[in-house]
Amino acid sequence: MSNIFHTLSNLIHSTAFFSLTWGNYIMIVVALIFLYLAIRHGFEPLLLVPIAFGMLLVNIYPDIMADPGSTSNGVGGLLHYFYILDEWSILPSLIFMGVGAMTDFGPLIANPKSFLLGAAAQLGIYSAYFLAILMGFNGAAAAAISIIGGADGPTSIFLAGKLGQTNLMGPIAVAAYSYMSLVPIIQPPIMKLLTTEEERKIKMEQLRPVSKLEKILFPIVITIVVCMILPTTAPLVGMLMLGNLFRESGVVGKLTETASNALMYIVVILLGTSVGASTSAENFLNIATLKIVLLGLIAFAVGTAGGILFGKFMCKLSGGKINPLIGSAGVSAVPMAARVSQKVGAQADPTNFLLMHAMGPNVAGVIGTAIAAGTFMAIFGV
Numbered sequence: 001m002s003n004i005f006h007t008l009s010n011l012i013h014s015t016a017f018f019s020l021t022w023g024n025y026i027m028i029v030v031a032l033i034f035l036y037l038a039i040r041h042g043f044e045p046l047l048l049v050p051i052a053f054g055m056l057l058v059n060i061y062p063d064i065m066a067d068p069g070s071t072s073n074g075v076g077g078l079l080h081y082f083y084i085l086d087e088w089s090i091l092p093s094l095i096f097m098g099v100g101a102m103t104d105f106g107p108l109i110a111n112p113k114s115f116l117l118g119a120a121a122q123l124g125i126y127s128a129y130f131l132a133i134l135m136g137f138n139g140a141a142a143a144a145i146s147i148i149g150g151a152d153g154p155t156s157i158f159l160a161g162k163l164g165q166t167n168l169m170g171p172i173a174v175a176a177y178s179y180m181s182l183v184p185i186i187q188p189p190i191m192k193l194l195t196t197e198e199e200r201k202i203k204m205e206q207l208r209p210v211s212k213l214e215k216i217l218f219p220i221v222i223t224i225v226v227c228m229i230l231p232t233t234a235p236l237v238g239m240l241m242l243g244n245l246f247r248e249s250g251v252v253g254k255l256t257e258t259a260s261n262a263l264m265y266i267v268v269i270l271l272g273t274s275v276g277a278s279t280s281a282e283n284f285l286n287i288a289t290l291k292i293v294l295l296g297l298i299a300f301a302v303g304t305a306g307g308i309l310f311g312k313f314m315c316k317l318s319g320g321k322i323n324p325l326i327g328s329a330g331v332s333a334v335p336m337a338a339r340v341s342q343k344v345g346a347q348a349d350p351t352n353f354l355l356m357h358a359m360g361p362n363v364a365g366v367i368g369t370a371i372a373a374g375t376f377m378a379i380f381g382v
Contacts, residue, residue, distance in 0.1 A: 023281025024059040031055040044181035054276025065277050082274035087161045091271040092154035093235045098264030100243025101256050107360040110207040118364025120310030121330025124149030124303025125372050128295050143376035149299025150369030152332035153177040159373040162382050170278030171289040175296035183336045187304050191344050194308045195324050200348035202323040204357045215248040233374030304328045329358035330365040338362040
């Protein structure tokens with residue numbers, strides 16, 4: 001009988017109930033909230049479902065992220081190996097290739113002024129950088145945190161890894177992807193606050209047709225120009241443009257299909273679960289995380305405001321031909337931010353169609369955020 005009781009005791013004590021902390025339970029609740037938002041309200045479920053589930057797993061079974069050096073058999077946890085692909089910047093770069101293969105750069109080519117709106121929306125990144133330094137972060141950590149302002153999860157992960165801020169990668173990535181998911185909630189109040197109803201009703205002229213030759217040359221020219229000036233951007237900008245060249249060349253349909261579908265979804269699963277699994281209670285529940293979440297929100301709000309205010313400036317210069325709402329799409333959340341511009345514009349005038357106009361600044365924002373990351377890498381000698 002003693003052996004039976006001993007065996008039962010071992011089984012009972014091997015359950016998670018005897019090893020979890022209050023912090024783990026808090027993080028489990030947070031994971032469940034994220035799952036609710038993703039499934040019930042549709043807040044970017046492709047991102048939030050794997051992130052939330054990774055968060056759930058690591059706080060129930062921390063060894064799923066165990067380093068091989070800390071285990072008796074020298075074998076690490078499953079999600080540890082996924083996470084290494086984040087640290088090595090492999091998954092963020094592959095995400096960019098998928099985004100390039102999925103996205104039509106035509107609106108940006110048709111209206112090159114969109115580059116200015118995309119650049120203006122990067123104001124949040126640089127504002128957050130200086131604010132982070134004032135809040136006690138060192139330069140490299142401040143740079144990694146500030147990229148959240150671009151609402152670009154892959155770039156945030158990429159830069160954190162390159163700058164050696166892997167200890168902050170979890171909070172940075174979760175904050176970035178959370179704000180990407182909450183674009184439809186965060187942006188509209190800022191957009192309505194900074195624009196008048198008359199401005200929101202402005203109808204823009206139809207974009208000119210873009211030739212196939214222009215679409216083929218664009219990714220090649222951008223790669224040469226940007227990567228010659230900032231070689232450190234090659235992994236992101238290069239993969240983004242390679243994916244787009246797959247799409248526009250018309251000769252590699254299977255590569256386009258793979259990059260934009262099968263490969264993209266596989267990478268999202270690996271990246272999402274590993275990012276979520278980096279949020280164990282001991283790593284996530286601290287003052288630094290709260291600062292990162294706050295800085296990310298400020299950066300995103302300032303970036304949105306920067307794009308809109310520059311849109312208002314361009315509206316004045318154009319004699320009222322540019323709707324300032326498209327400036328908010330200058331953040332990198334493709335195509336969510338462009339859809340929000342369309343939605344807010346349609347609320348003012350149901351016949352207003354801004355989506356394609358907003359896609360220009362949206363794509364420019366992706367490039368702009370990658371350039372901002374490359375600039376920080378050059379500054380810190382990476």
